[in-house]
Amino acid sequence: QKEVEQNSxxxxxxxxxxxxxxxxxxxxxxxSFFWYRQYSGKSPELIMFIYSNGDKEDGRFTAQLxxxxxxxxxxxxxxxxxxxxxxxxxxxxxxxxxxxxxFGGGTRVLVKx
Amino acid sequence: xxxxxxxxxxxxLKTGQSMTLQCAQDMNHNSMYWYRQDPGMGLRLIYYSASxxxxxxxxxxxxxxxxxxxxxxxxxxxxxAAPSQTSVYFCASRTASGSxxxxxxxxxxxxxVL
Numbered sequence: 413q414k415e416v417e418q419n420s421x422x423x424x425x426x427x428x429x430x431x432x433x434x435x436x437x438x439x440x441x442x443x444s445f446f447w448y449r450q451y452s453g454k455s456p457e458l459i460m461f462i463y464s465n466g467d468k469e470d471g472r473f474t475a476q477l478x479x480x481x482x483x484x485x486x487x488x489x490x491x492x493x494x495x496x497x498x499x500x501x502x503x504x505x506x507x508x509x510x511x512x513x514x515f516g517g518g519t520r521v522l523v524k525x
Numbered sequence: 526x527x528x529x530x531x532x533x534x535x536x537x538l539k540t541g542q543s544m545t546l547q548c549a550q551d552m553n554h555n556s557m558y559w560y561r562q563d564p565g566m567g568l569r570l571i572y573y574s575a576s577x578x579x580x581x582x583x584x585x586x587x588x589x590x591x592x593x594x595x596x597x598x599x600x601x602x603x604x605x606a607a608p609s610q611t612s613v614y615f616c617a618s619r620t621a622s623g624s625x626x627x628x629x630x631x632x633x634x635x636x637x638v639l
Contacts, residue, residue: 420565444626455615455630456568500567504626511556511575511619512583513628515567 415439416503418516425523431488433519435501438482445477445484446502446513456500459486491523527551529631531616537637538606546601546634548616556619557599558628559583559591561612568615574599606638 415438425431435445444463448456462468462475462484474487484503488495498518504511532547550557555576560568560583570583572591580591588610590602603610613635617628 416567418567446626455633457630458627461626502568511621512570512573513568514584515560515569517565517567 416501416514416516418499418501418519420517421520421522423519423521425491425521427491427493427523427525429491431491431495431521431523433486433488433499433501433521434483435485435516436483437501437503437514439503439505439514440479440482441506442503443506444504445475446504447473447475447484447486448500448502448515450498450500450518452497459499488521491521493523493525496521496523529616529618529629531614531631531634533634534632535635537639538603539639540607542606543602543604544606545603546614546616546636547598548600548631549598550616550618550629551597552618552620552629553596554618554620554629555596556621557593558617558619559589559599559601560615560617561585561610562615562633563612571601571614606636608638610636611638612636 446461447459450456462477468475472489476485500518501516502513529550558573559571574580574593577596616631619628
C-alpha cells in the first residue's frame, strides 16, 4: 500500500511568520510531488509541484524535495490569514501506475492575526 | 470557461437506492478522475479515465461504476448505496506538459446515505 503521511495539525502560526509543512511518502518510485490547498467546504486547488531534488519557489511558497529521505515540505513565508486552509500533499507514481495521485490526509493551517 | 462542473451539489439517499453523479469539463483534457473525501483521510481515488474510451480502477472502486461518455463527460454510478458511501465526491480533469501537471477539481457532491 503506497502511503503519504502528513501531520493533521492544526498548525497555528502568527501572521507574518513562516509556516512549515511536512509530508513523507513510502513509494521510492514516486516521480512528482504536489501541494494542493483546500479551503473549508471548497475543492482542492494546486499550489505547486516539484519533481527534482532541492527547492522550488513560487511567490511566498517554497517546496523542498528530498528523495533520498522520502520527504517533501512546503514553506509559506509571510503567512497571511487568507492562508488558513488545509494543505494536501500528493504523490504521483510512474507512467506505468497510470499517473495516479496518492494524497495525504492534509495539514490544517491556522494563521492568527 | 466553466472548468469542471458536477451535479448534483447535494444528495440524500436511502440505503439500497441508486444514483449517478455527473461530471463535465470544457478544457479538452484527456484524463479525468473521481475521488471521495472523508474527514481526515484526504482524497482517495475511486476510478479514473486516462482517455476517452478507457477507465481503470483506483484505490477504492468497490460499490461504484463509471462511464466515460465522451471526452467531456465522466459519470460515477452507485448501484446500491450504503452508509459507508457517505462522503464528498470530487471529479477532476488533468492537463500535463513539460512544465505543468495540474488536476482541476469540480466543486464536489456532498452525498449522505441513510
